[in-house]
Amino acid sequence: MVSVGSADRYLPDTVQQAVKILVVGAFGVGKTTLVGSVSEIEPLRTEEVMTQASIGVDDLAGMSTKTTTTVAMDFGRITLNSRLVLYLFGTPGQRRFWDLWEGLAEGALGVLVIVDTRRLEDSFDVVEQLELRGLPFAVAVNQFPDSEWYGADELRGALDLLPATPVVVCDAREHASSVDALISLVEYVSASSLRTPETTS
Ligand SMILES: Nc1nc2c(ncn2[C@@H]2O[C@H](COP(=O)(O)OP(=O)(O)OP(=O)(O)O)[C@@H](O)[C@H]2O)c(=O)[nH]1
Numbered sequence: 001m002v003s004v005g006s007a008d009r010y011l012p013d014t015v016q017q018a019v020k021i022l023v024v025g026a027f028g029v030g031k032t033t034l035v036g037s038v039s040e041i042e043p044l045r046t047e048e049v050m051t052q053a054s055i056g057v058d059d060l061a062g063m064s065t066k067t068t069t070t071v072a073m074d075f076g077r078i079t080l081n082s083r084l085v086l087y088l089f090g091t092p093g094q095r096r097f098w099d100l101w102e103g104l105a106e107g108a109l110g111v112l113v114i115v116d117t118r119r120l121e122d123s124f125d126v127v128e129q130l131e132l133r134g135l136p137f138a139v140a141v142n143q144f145p146d147s148e149w150y151g152a153d154e155l156r157g158a159l160d161l162l163p164a165t166p167v168v169v170c171d172a173r174e175h176a177s178s179v180d181a182l183i184s185l186v187e188y189v190s191a192s193s194l195r196t197p198e199t200t201s
Pocket residue numbers: 025026027028029030031032033034063065066067068069070071091092093094142143144145170171172173
């Protein structure tokens with residue numbers, strides 16, 4: 001999170017476009033962390049302490065400090081430039097809450113998929129869900145200190161991504177790095193929407 005003060009809460013008059021972005025990913029990949037590090041307003045979080053229901057279901061390997069999980073949504077805002085503001089909606093990662101994605105995705109221009117390469121297989125279904133729903137997305141690899149290093153092509157192969165789908169590496173705790181990931185998504189979605197059906201067919 002950047003500074004939080006009343007001066008930051010109001011949008012400049014120059015803002016012409018407000019865009020909704022969904023932040024999705026498997027359990028514990030860093031969605032809440034990213035929305036929080038990016039947001040220029042106090043982010044809204046719906047964290048609950050993980051309960052017995054989580055034991056044996058959610059893999060906490062590599063997340064010794066994680067005690068809570070998102071049960072409804074994260075919300076944040078970032079003014080990318082004087083004309084464009086992004087509203088970020090983070091989803092819950094636990095599978096039992098995936099039904100909420102449908103509602104949260106309504107009206108979203110694009111999706112940032114956060115991936116943890118230490119548990120890459122957890123992300124297969126996430127990517128599949130987005131492809132089924134036809135939502136444009138970019139992949140942001142949240143690099144943890146003990147993450148294995150995958151080349152972009154290897155990762156694309158493993159996640160079965162289309163050649164045009166952006167893949168970026170970020171640190172969800174870092175504002176600048178996370179904003180860069182969002183910019184990659186916005187650039188991709190803007191470029192795709194500029195292509196008319198005539199030029200793509
Ligand atoms: N080292 C490191 N730790 C991180 C990073 N991102 C998140 N964490 C930690 O990893 C854990 C998971 O982060 P969350 O942001 O809660 O993940 P989430 O995807 O929102 O999790 P759910 O809502 O439960 O699905 C937390 O304990 C974070 O402090 C990162 O980039 N590096």
